[in-house]
Amino acid sequence: MSLRFWLQRLVLFLLVSFSVMLFSTTALAADRVVLKYRIFSESISVKDLSNLAATGEASMLLQANLALAQQDKEVMRRYLSTPIKINPVLLERLLDSPIGSVALDKISQAVHAPSDQDDRQALYSALMNSMRSDGNLSLINIIQNYPTTIVQVEGDKLESAYRQLSEIEGRLRNLRDKLS
Known part of the structure; x- marks a missing residue:
């Protein structure tokens, strides 16, 4: 068999391998949340937390956990669901900077x-x-969208994480205004 035949096979193999890796890594997302409040910790489904954020309705398990942690579900809902509008290109540039690294570290505390x-x-x-x-x-x-099957959420730090996202939005808005 010719060299050209083997090169074609190699290229085809590499393309298929790359495609499999690309699609398999994008499919990975959290399905469980370990919700922590100080010494209290409980595993719940991302679906339960998403339902709270979307509708304000909490499953019995989530209600019990919030009650034990003495947390208000409406406050948690507000921090989880309030959207922040950010330009994706500017966000990527900011996150690749030293300021962005600090912001990522602060958000990752929650x-x-x-x-x-x-x-x-x-x-x-x-x-x-x-x-x-x-x-x-x-x-x-x-x-x-967290790229692990389990994500840990420090419930008492959600407000801080939300404020950090709001600060990122403000920085990007100021940057956009300066560039305009």
Whole structure:
């Protein structure tokens, strides 16, 4: 068999391998949330948390957990669901800067993988994947798009994470205004 035949086979193999890797990594997203409040911790489904964010309705398990943690579900809903409008291109540029690294570190104190490894990169991925749907960011979108099957949410730090996203929005708005 000729060299050309083998090169074609190699190129085809590489293209198929790349496609499989590309599609398999984008399919990975969180399906469980370990919701933590100080020493209290409970695993719930992302679907339950998403339902709270979308409708204000909490499952019995989530209601019990919020009651035990003495947390108001409406306050949690507000921090999870309030959208923040950000230009995806400007967000990517900001996140690739030293300021963006600090912002990612602050947000990852509230939303992170249980192992605390590669939180910055995982959070970056979740932020960018969240932007693809409608150009808005919310904490629930970030949790839904977190690239691990389990994501840990520090409930008492949700407000801080939301404020950090709002600061990013403000910085990007100022940058856009200066460029205009």
